[in-house]
Amino acid sequence: MPQIALVKPAAGATLAFSQREPDGQIFPTRQEIRAEVTGGDGYAEVTFALQRASRPGQLELLGTDDTPPYRVFWRPTADLAPGDELTFIATVNDLRWHVVSTQIERVKVAPTATAFGIRGATVPAITAAPPAAASLRVGELLTLTVAAEGTGPLEYQWLRDDAEIPGATDAALA
Structure with a gap:
């Protein structure tokens, strides 16, 4: 059974970003997130995600890597x-029903003009999120609804057992 540890950055770290300017184009640097x-x-x-303290319970997918060293390179979004x-989360899946997660907390981004x-x-x-659990009687219909705000157009995809439900791409699922 696999085990996972986030090794970069450290819990409580403050990440510093700068910029580089190749050929007159300005790009902010990125930080390695490694497990x-x-x-x-x-x-x-390994799938990497981020949770902001200001948005509890909501995860932002950073990426997935399937070859060691397991890592993604990240830079903050404009609305951070x-x-x-921040809490960084790494989840390893050996594709044999063994899934293990770990996280590091209290990571901050240093102030920058970048x-x-x-x-x-x-x-x-x-x-607005659907309920985490529901009790239904036999034959009773359940409609799950979600609402989100952000720069769009927004897209929805409902999952069941980590797999996409074909055609379930609306804000409601019946």
Whole structure:
């Protein structure tokens, strides 16, 4: 069974970003988010996500890597609030029903004059989520509804057991 540890950045770290200017174009630098996986047979994928303290319960997908070293390179979005604490989450899946997660908390971004992302753009945030659990009688219909705000157009995709439900791409699922 695989085990996972986030090794970069450290919990409580403050990430500093600068910029580089190749050929007259200005690009903000990125930070490596890296996990180490032990155990298992060496075949796995690691999914990285981010949670902001200002948006509890909402995750932002950073990416997936299926080859060691397991890592993604990240830079903040334009709407990251100064001083917002971040939690980075890494989940390893060996594709044999073994899934393990770890996280590091209290990560911050150092103040900088560097612009990130598209000015004025906002990462979608869920404003109304469906219930985590529901009790139904046999034959009773359940409609799940979600609402989100952010720079659009926004797209929806409902999942069941980590798989996309074909055609379930509206804000409501019956």
